[in-house]
Amino acid sequence: MTLAAEFIDIHWAGCRLRIEHQWIAREKSDQPLIVLLHEGLGSVSMWREFPQRLCEAAGCRGLVYSRPGYGRSTPHTAEEALGTDFMHRQAREVLPALLEALGIDATTDKPWLLGHSDGGSIALLYAARFAQRIAGAIVLAPHIRVEDVSVSSIAKARTAYLETDLRQRLSRHHDDPDSAFWGWNDIWLRSDFRHWSIEEEISTITCPLLAVQGRDDEYGTLEQIRGIARRVPQTQLLELPECGHSPHRDQPDKLIAALAAFIHQPSTGFVRQGSTP
DSSP: OOOOOEEEEEEETTEEEEEEEEEESTTOTTSOEEEEEOOTTOOTGGGTTHHHHHHHHHTOEEEEEOOTTSTTSOOOOTTOOOOTTHHHHIIIIIHHHHHHHTTOOTTTSOOEEEEETHHHHHHHHHHHHOGGGOSEEEEESOOSBOOHHHHHHHHHHHHHHHHSSHHHHHTTTOSSHHHHHHHHHHHHTSGGGGGOBOTTGGGGOOSOEEEEEETTOSSOOTHHHHHHHHHSTTEEEEEESSOOSOHHHHSHHHHHHHHHHHHHSTTSSOOTTSOOO
């Protein structure tokens, strides 16, 4: 079933921004709420059927949205350059503003955050700052620091955007594909971004946390999620074989089963280093 996109305005950084979002099973107000945070080139539509399948399996409500610059949300202007703190600002400013605009009181209706890649890092930063406004976090292929493999793969993506049909394919999911692509690609390839790290900040996370990564991830090594586990003792790890940077595309059935179990039994059921539960 294709869900209709909705739009709501938020005020951020002195601007009024339109945010594309979709609700899943909004009427289940007594069930947990999962808020999905997309990757660096993601959007509402790029999640495809995964949010719907997850919410059905877990018996949850879902909220999917496109960050400013992505999907059908307000694009970045040509003059707008993201700072190295762009993920911090998404976690500490944009996401709280969206929840407030949608009438979600995160102190009483504490959301589960599920983030992929950059979205995973944003989820970690939110969890580290707002301990009383989150039920738990699930992060898929998150980044806690910049690795050489990340920069190499992102540089290859730039070449693909300039020389292949990647721009055309992204235009199916973004009103302004240049806003989406360059807003992500430029910042990750800046020399000063090589020193970006959230390794120390995440040590304050107290909520249940599941960190998932494919063993064949082309954008990061397993040290990303293992580094989280060293700093956040309650972290449960899930390392998926035959899986790249997008576990929800490469191993959706295994992932959905694991996530549903984690949400309802967050303290049990996983082997810290390795296999599926």
